[in-house]
Amino acid sequence: MVDWLTTSWLWLTRNWLYIAVPLVIFLATYVVGLWVRRIVYRAFNRWMVGKWEGGQLIIHTTRTPFIYWFLILGAFIAIQVSKLNSSAKIFADKILASLFVFSLTWVVVSLSTQILKLYIGKVPRLQPSETLIVNAVRIAIAVVGALILLDVWGAPTTPIILLLAAAILIAALAFRDVLANFFSGFQLAQGEQIKVGDFIKLESGESGYVTDVTWRNTQVRALDGNLILVPNSRLVQSTVINYGRPLKKATRPFRFYTRLYLKELTGLKASNLVELVNMLKEVPDSVIYYHTHHFLEEYHYLTPEPANDFALWVSDELGDEVIGEKLASIDTFDFPTISALRARIEGVIRDYLSKKPDGRTAREGREFHFIKSVSFIMPTPYVAHDLREFIEVLRQVSINSLAYHIFEARLRLKKGVSDFAIWIEECLDDKDLAEKLAYLDPYNYTLEGLRSTMIQVIEKRIK
Amino acid sequence: MQNEIHLQSRIRLQDYEPIVGRSCLEELRMLTEKSSGKVVQIINSTFIGGGVAEILEHMVPLLNQLGVDVRWNVINGSDEFFEVTKKFHNALHGKHEKISPRDFALFSEVTERNLEEMSFYGDIVFVHDPQPVGLIAKKKEIGKKWVWRCHIDVSSPDRKVWRFLRGFIVDYDAAVFSAPNFAQQLPIRQFLITPSIDPLSDKNKELDSGTIDTVLAKYGLVSDKPMITQISRFDRLKDPLGVIEAFEMVRKSIDCQLVLAGGTATDDPESEEVLEEVRKRVEENPDIHVLLVPPESDIEINALQRAATIIIQKSLKEGFGLTISEALWKAKPVVASAVGGIPLQVKNKFTGLLCYTVEGAAYALKQLLSNPEYANWLGQNGKEHVKQNFLITGHLKDYLLMFLSLDQTSDVIYL
Numbered sequence: 013m014v015d016w017l018t019t020s021w022l023w024l025t026r027n028w029l030y031i032a033v034p035l036v037i038f039l040a041t042y043v044v045g046l047w048v049r050r051i052v053y054r055a056f057n058r059w060m061v062g063k064w065e066g067g068q069l070i071i072h073t074t075r076t077p078f079i080y081w082f083l084i085l086g087a088f089i090a091i092q093v094s095k096l097n098s099s100a101k102i103f104a105d106k107i108l109a110s111l112f113v114f115s116l117t118w119v120v121v122s123l124s125t126q127i128l129k130l131y132i133g134k135v136p137r138l139q140p141s142e143t144l145i146v147n148a149v150r151i152a153i154a155v156v157g158a159l160i161l162l163d164v165w166g167a168p169t170t171p172i173i174l175l176l177a178a179a180i181l182i183a184a185l186a187f188r189d190v191l192a193n194f195f196s197g198f199q200l201a202q203g204e205q206i207k208v209g210d211f212i213k214l215e216s217g218e219s220g221y222v223t224d225v226t227w228r229n230t231q232v233r234a235l236d237g238n239l240i241l242v243p244n245s246r247l248v249q250s251t252v253i254n255y256g257r258p259l260k261k262a263t264r265p266f267r268f269y270t271r272l273y274l275k276e277l278t279g280l281k282a283s284n285l286v287e288l289v290n291m292l293k294e295v296p297d298s299v300i301y302y303h304t305h306h307f308l309e310e311y312h313y314l315t316p317e318p319a320n321d322f323a324l325w326v327s328d329e330l331g332d333e334v335i336g337e338k339l340a341s342i343d344t345f346d347f348p349t350i351s352a353l354r355a356r357i358e359g360v361i362r363d364y365l366s367k368k369p370d371g372r373t374a375r376e377g378r379e380f381h382f383i384k385s386v387s388f389i390m391p392t393p394y395v396a397h398d399l400r401e402f403i404e405v406l407r408q409v410s411i412n413s414l415a416y417h418i419f420e421a422r423l424r425l426k427k428g429v430s431d432f433a434i435w436i437e438e439c440l441d442d443k444d445l446a447e448k449l450a451y452l453d454p455y456n457y458t459l460e461g462l463r464s465t466m467i468q469v470i471e472k473r474i475k
Numbered sequence: 476m477q478n479e480i481h482l483q484s485r486i487r488l489q490d491y492e493p494i495v496g497r498s499c500l501e502e503l504r505m506l507t508e509k510s511s512g513k514v515v516q517i518i519n520s521t522f523i524g525g526g527v528a529e530i531l532e533h534m535v536p537l538l539n540q541l542g543v544d545v546r547w548n549v550i551n552g553s554d555e556f557f558e559v560t561k562k563f564h565n566a567l568h569g570k571h572e573k574i575s576p577r578d579f580a581l582f583s584e585v586t587e588r589n590l591e592e593m594s595f596y597g598d599i600v601f602v603h604d605p606q607p608v609g610l611i612a613k614k615k616e617i618g619k620k621w622v623w624r625c626h627i628d629v630s631s632p633d634r635k636v637w638r639f640l641r642g643f644i645v646d647y648d649a650a651v652f653s654a655p656n657f658a659q660q661l662p663i664r665q666f667l668i669t670p671s672i673d674p675l676s677d678k679n680k681e682l683d684s685g686t687i688d689t690v691l692a693k694y695g696l697v698s699d700k701p702m703i704t705q706i707s708r709f710d711r712l713k714d715p716l717g718v719i720e721a722f723e724m725v726r727k728s729i730d731c732q733l734v735l736a737g738g739t740a741t742d743d744p745e746s747e748e749v750l751e752e753v754r755k756r757v758e759e760n761p762d763i764h765v766l767l768v769p770p771e772s773d774i775e776i777n778a779l780q781r782a783a784t785i786i787i788q789k790s791l792k793e794g795f796g797l798t799i800s801e802a803l804w805k806a807k808p809v810v811a812s813a814v815g816g817i818p819l820q821v822k823n824k825f826t827g828l829l830c831y832t833v834e835g836a837a838y839a840l841k842q843l844l845s846n847p848e849y850a851n852w853l854g855q856n857g858k859e860h861v862k863q864n865f866l867i868t869g870h871l872k873d874y875l876l877m878f879l880s881l882d883q884t885s886d887v888i889y890l
Contacts, residue, residue, distance in 0.1 A: 270502055270505075272872060273876075274666060274873060274876040274877060275668075276664060276666055276667070276880075277652060277665040277666065277667050279658050279665060281656075281658075298886035298887075309863070310864055311822070311825065312863065313859040314825060314856060377630055377631070377656055377814070378656075378813070381655035381656060381658060383655060383667060384886065385886070386876075386880060386886050386887075386888065387887045388506075388876055388880075388888050388890055389887065389888065389889050390506075392505070408498065410496070410498035410501075412498075412502065413498075
């Protein structure tokens with residue numbers, strides 16, 4: 013032990029310069045590093061004040077590694093001036109270069125993560141993709157760092173680069189839809205063609221307000237309340253009608269209802285006008301409603317539609333064209349209630365009977381059978397918050413829904429006018445449009461004709 | 476369970492969307508939601524053969540697809556029993572039948588046996604036609620809602636048979652008839668629900684011209700002149716001789732041909748006799764073709780209807796007469812007698828022409844042959860009329876509404 017210490021001391025006294033010089037250089041570099049960091053960061057901080065909030069991130073992230081890099085620099089210079097043999101120097105250089113690459117990679121990853129998060133936080137449409145974007149950038153930087161490290165140690169990087177290129181190509185092919193949506197989303201955002209709040213109509217016929225545009229898809233709130241997710245790539249490639257910003261919102265949304273009906277047989281039948289008028293007095297309102305309205309739905313495709321059942325029966329089965337014409341010409345639109353309509357039909361027949369009491373009798377099997385309409389009313393998922401949505405729903409709902417809001421609400425539910433006119437006046441405060449719709453005589457149109465006429469009237473209004 | 480059938484259809488409910496529209500299917504689904512949870516037990520007398528089984532075969536799988544728990548059972552009965560019920564059937568149609576007290580007793584015996592053997596599990600027991608009508612006796616014991624569906628024209632029934640059946644019917648919660656004039660004075664609710672056709676079935680689906688030509692060639696028909704066609708089994712009530720007479724009147728002034736196509740029924744010995752009569756009557760007229768079409772030839776029937784210029788149905792008596800809806804669905808102009816349920820399908824001068832006599836039929840045929848545009852207008856209207864009123868989707872809707880109505884009495888029901 014004593015011998016070893018003696019030998020070492022002798023070697024140090026002879027070669028102390030070989031150690032002292034590199035050590036001094038190393039320490040001097042460290043001191044210079046501290047001094048440079050102080051000046052540079054102070055100047056940088058002063059220069060960045062109020063210019064860019066990312067400046068503070070750079071300072072915080074690089075402040076400590078900055079000193080490490082000077083330490084690595086000091087160690088490098090020290091090794092170069094030392095008396096180590098060349099192979100030891102090369103090995104030491106590689107270790108230092110690796111440490112530098114590693115720390116630099118770590119700093120770049122950390123810094124880019126923070127900067128990305130800073131910016132993604134400001135762009136709502138990017139927020140759902142934050143993790144994806146940050147991880148993609150981290151992986152890309154780490155891969156570059158790893159490749160440099162491999163290069164430092166002399167490992168062949170070309171096959172790895174080729175492998176990586178192939179993997180990227182495969183990933184690009186596998187995720188081509190995602191990429192296509194990503195770039196389409198970018199295209200949409202750049203062009204500002206579709207924005208949140210716009211009312212759009214897709215090629216498939218669906219329509220609604222845009223509630224969000226992400227990098228992958230565009231979200232549309234459909235008229236039935238469902239959320240439609242349209243891939244951005246499809247949106248860019250297809251024809252989309254953009255009606256623009258929302259119209260005036262109603263104070264209360266309009267919920268579309270539909271009405272289906274079941275025919276209930278009363279078992280009552282009339283063979284002649286006297287029996288007909290006597291039974292007309294007794295039957296419930298739902299019978300009068302059925303015989304004056306079912307043609308509108310069952311024969312809605314005909315122009316002109318046949319008149320009420322009473323007129324048709326007396327003409328066809330009793331062969332009395334005169335009273336048939338009188339009954340056919342009763343304008344249902346003139347009557348606000350079924351009772352009033354019933355009284356008019358009764359009046360026409362009684363008046364006729366007073367002048368011509370000997371009417372004909374229908375053949376057996378061709379009597380007039382009184383049928384009752386039992387209505388089943390149910391809400392549909394369709395809701396309109398403004399006239400744009402209202403028009404689009406109007407295009408889609410069944411004729412049963414139209415019949416409910418136009419005929420049934422007006423006469424059977426005793427509202428006097430259609431539900432549409434009431435909503436437009438009360439909830440959109442548009443008396444003029446409400447009146448235009450209220451004055452449309454629905455009995456003069458087929459249901460499809462009425463649908464398109466109402467749409468035209470409203471469209472003209474919102475233009 | 477014995478006598479229960481589980482059906483699966485190759486047709487999906489959404490297959491009807493291009494025909495009836497999205498909103499129609501949406502409404503069916505909404506209705507189903509409102510009636511969910513109830514088990515509907517359908518009971519009739521056979522799974523195979525006859526119009527009722529044919530409709531149920533299509534309807535039950537579709538109701539199941541909608542989510543309605545519908546199960547189908549049949550009653551057991553001897554040949555003797557079904558002979559009695561066949562007599563009942565004819566008597567309800569107004570035909571005179573000799574029905575003895577023994578026949579009524581047999582009907583009651585078989586009903587008793589079925590009451591003991593059958594399991595009644597439905598929240599709604601939906602009984603079709605007269606054969607199982609007596610099962611209503613179980614209602615006193617198990618309660619539940621009971622509906623009787625009558626597919627027969629009971630507008631002028633044999634009073635004795637009707638009185639007998641009425642004793643059962645009045646205990647039901649409701650009865651369903653196919654036409655307004657079938658309604659009776661009953662103390663229970665009566666609904667009008669018409670039968671329907673399935674637009675996607677072999678009998679009604681679209682056919683390509685190649686298939687139609689093949690069928691025409693098979694029966695030795697050529698399409699070089701207007702074709703008037705009646706599709707019906709050979710039965711006096713379908714008045715084939717009246718059709719021939721009307722055709723002969725038309726043929727005097729218009730060059731055309733007549734096709735009488737149909738089958739004979741094994742349970743109707745008279746049909747062979749009628750076929751022979753018809754064949755004898757037309758043997759010297761090359762423009763009249765009498766075709767005996769085997770059963771299960773739906774595509775051939777479809778092709779013959781599509782090849783026709785005019786479809787005629789000159790029945791003297793008819794239940795509902797779904798062959799009219801089949802013809803109208805193919806946009807064919809129709810001339811038909813104003814009997815049974817035909818006036819519901821043919822609104823005179825709007826969706827076809829109604830007639831009452833041979834002369835009337837001949838006049839209507841001439842009008843249509845001479846005015847193809849008018850004929851086409853009627854045909855198109857007819858197709859729309861069937862689409863609106865006589866397709867299976869509408870039938871499903873009516874049944875769902877009827878099930879819902881059993882718990883309601885108001886005329887306006889909010890679901």
